[in-house]
Amino acid sequence: MNEQLEKTAVNAIRILSADMVQKANSGHPGLPLGAAPIAYEVWAHQMKHNPENPNWMNRDRFILSAGHGSSMLYSLLHLFGYGDLGIEDLKNFRQLDSLTPGHPEYRHTIGVEATTGPLGAGLGMAVGMALAEKHLAARFNREGYPVFDHYTFVLCGDGCLMEGISSEVMSFAGTNQLDKLIVLYDSNSITIEGSTDIAFTENVGKRFEAFGFQVLSVEDGNDPKAIGRAIEQAKAEKGKPSFIEIKTKIGFGVPEKEGKACAHGEPLGVENVKALRESLDWPLEEAFAVPDAVYEHYHALARQGAGKEYFWKQMFEEYGEKYPELKAKLEAYYDENSPISLLDEEGFWERSGKAEATRSISGKVLNELKDRLPNLIGGSADLGPSNKTVLSGETDFSAMCPQGRNIHYGVRELGMTAIANGILLHGGLRTYAATFFVFVDYMKPMLRLSSLMGLPLISVLTHDSIGVGEDGPTHEPVEQLTMLRALPNMHVFRPADEMETRAAWYSALTSLKTPTCLILSRQNLPVLENTGKDALRGGYILKKEAGEKADLLLLATGSEVSVALDAASILEQEGVSVRVVSMPCQDLFEEQDQDYQEFVLPPSVANRAVIEAGSSMSWGKYVGVNGCYITMDGFGASAPAAQLFEKYGFTAKAAADRIREKLL
The missing domain is CATH 3.40.50.920 (Rossmann fold)
Structure with missing residues (x-):
């Protein structure tokens, strides 16, 4: 491998990112300049991905949790040839109706795996993707046929690790031994206000060891080979997720800004962009210009990715011949429209004629559905028996039983919702998350992302009013209905009886791009006449x-x-x-x-x-x-x-x- 060409390929990410921010006169150049070698090594040599088919089922996933560094991600997508993301799109960075918005947006830009920006959210969604991979692999893989065998890479920064969600989701990942999750920590010790020492002095490595991670470190973030060796070591670990701290310099290559807080979130300025080109020995002065040899190099890497998918497809074809029932079942997992038939099933719409709490009715409906929808999994934030969300007769998802369908999220509502989003982003599964309605306050930031991304997450929110009773005002929701109704692209469904609860579940399961919150009572409600499909x-x-x-x-x-x-x-x-x-x-x-x-x-x-x-x-x-x-x-x-x-x-x-x- 031509080392000089690789060095220029890394610098192409830096130059394009800096040019994007400079032209927009808005953005965050610091992370791309420091983390470009990490991104290059992962995308060029560690990830299996095919730009010609961004939705390949067994691709490795890459989530930029530090979403403010979006210009780096757009540079990668452009250089690898994802879709029609051309130079003009990079020039329109952060502009109205462009394919390159300020933070990465799922469904908006081809190749973006998740909407990120709220710091730490990407970590949670990455955990959900890793969970989905482990669950599907346990259900469908057979000896010699690794249908699901991919890694989830997530790049985070100091801000992601300061946010409380990081502790929730990383603890969950370690507990469940999600060993195909690799966290890449862009460790530059700088945030907007200055050195992280002013607010963040913990030993991050020890913290992740306590979570149950393998902890690795790379001292020189400009050494792609060292980064690659650490990632290979992470892949070799069976039984633990991996956390790799990579020491970088924010704003690398800009003498006036390197290692300083001012590199984080403001354009470099014309003179500093010129200085960047000089310090990197960049051969072209024109903005957004990349040598042909670099494009050819990236396209060759993309062809290698296409080859990996080709061989996977051959394996999957043999798998289908040897295990036709499993293949048919897997295809059903990816059929988004399968719940529609419930509308015509008389049994689904039968009345029991019994006064019950809608949370109890919901639990019965959920257990009626579990056999009809085998790809439905989910869990609660330590309230499964109260939320009535336990799938009877099903095992619990765990490190030892990844095929289990009952997820124990622990008391982690915010993390739970981010993980559930990640499960849906992975594909092949439908999922629900549950807690008491008043604690939707903890879920809200990730529910907002559910709505923004168009993910049909089902939130089962019980104990819906002053009917909670003796627990008092701390547990009695008052303003939460209004809060959720204010969210664009969110269905907030508060049913009055059994038939409306069945309608709520049907609506939630047949929704493809809108999340649903089921708001359910603790107390028994009377049987009503004339309720139903209306x-x-x-x-x-x-x-x-x-x-x-x-x-x-x-x-x-x-x-x-x-x-x-x-x-x-x-x-x-x-x-x-x-x-x-x-x-x-x-x-x-x-x-x-x-x-x-x-x-x-x-x-x-x-x-x-x-x-x-x-x-x-x-x-x-x-x-x-x-x-x-x-x-x-x-x-x-x-x-x-x-x-x-x-x-x-x-x-x-x-x-x-x-x-x-x-x-x-």
């Missing part, structure tokens, strides 16, 4: 008005739907014509056409009221300024649930009195 439209008429025209529209969700029905009965005895609308999912209702929305909520009916044991803030559009809000706009209290519902006015009599006083 709930799939988000909102529907549960009880039609008695007269020709409604005098009042009464909206409700979850446990308050039965309260609304009973309140309507009281008011109708007084001659008021009341329509009751169940709206388990505002988001789905908004996706219906205007004619349907106006059919359910006629604009001519001005008198409107809502009953929901949560914040009033998400109901203004439907109820209006002059509407009646029977909601929770303060914190709850510690007492038995029935007493709390009475105290805060969530009874039929109290609701009827309030509506009469406000509207009638």
Whole structure:
């Protein structure tokens, strides 16, 4: 191998990255300049990947957890020939509608495996990918046929390791011995405010040893061969994930900025870009110009990757001949549309006729589904029995039993959600994550990424209101419904009974690019009439008005739907014509056409009221300024649930009195 050519190939990443940031007059040049040798060694010699088929099932994954260094990733994708990512795209870095946004975005730029930017998130998603690989390998690999046999590389920086999520997900990875996870630590001891010594003095290596990692170090981050040797050592370790600390210099090659905080997040400046070219002995002065020999070198490396996929395909073809049933099952794992048939299965929509908590109903539905959807796995943040999310008769995922379908996340809600995102990003599996609804606050940053990436993550969130009772206001969600409803591309589904819970699960499983939060009760809810598949439209008429025209529209969700029905009965005895609308999912209702929305909520009916044991803030559009809000706009209290519902006015009599006083 021509060492000079390789050196120039590494510097091409640096030059393109610096030119991108300089032209945009915005970005983060420091990481690409320091970490380019790491990226080159991984992509050129350690990863198996094929730019001609970025979705190859058994490709190695690379996640840039330090997503602010996106210009480095775009340089790699361009040089290796991913899609049509050309020089013009690099020139449009951080510009409107470009393929090169400020931070990497999944589904937006070909070859980007995950949306990263919130520091540490990439570490969690990498763990999820490594988990998925281990699970699928245990289920499908046979001797001589390593169908799933790939590594997950994740590049992180000091900021990623300071964020608390890193401890959650790295502890999980070590506990479960995800030995095909390789963490590459760009260790340059600099953050925005200066030296890491001002806030981060821990022994990171010892910390990762405590997590259960093999810990390796490379003293010279400019030595790709040393980096390669460390990665080979990581690959040789069977039984532990690996953490490689690689000492680098932020802003390498720029004398005025090398090793300084000012290299992190601001353009280098024209003179410093010129100085960079001089210090690297870069042969071309023109911005974005790369020698033909470098392009040829990268294209040759890409052809090697295509060859690796070719040989894998040959092996997989033989596998299919020898194990046709396994191959068919694997193909079914990747069939996103398989849950659609549930809509026509009468058994799925049968009523039990029993008053139950929606969390319990959800648990029954989940266990009905587990055999029909064998690629469905998931778990809870140490609350499986309470969330009713344990798959009965299935083993637990662990280092010793990677084929298990019940995941024990431990008390790690933030990490759990990031890992679940990674499972979905890997492909081949559907997954759910569960906890008490109030603790969705811990999940929120990663749920936001679920929505942004278009991942159909299912969040099972139980104990949904003041119905939690004696645990008191710390455990009683109030504002969380509003928070989740504010997220773009998120379905927030709060069912009122068994049939709406079945609809919620059907909606969640058939969603391909929108995550779903199932908001479920702790307490038993009564059996309701007329609920069912109509709930799939988000909102529907549960009880039609008695007269020709409604005098009042009464909206409700979850446990308050039965309260609304009973309140309507009281008011109708007084001659008021009341329509009751169940709206388990505002988001789905908004996706219906205007004619349907106006059919359910006629604009001519001005008198409107809502009953929901949560914040009033998400109901203004439907109820209006002059509407009646029977909601929770303060914190709850510690007492038995029935007493709390009475105290805060969530009874039929109290609701009827309030509506009469406000509207009638």
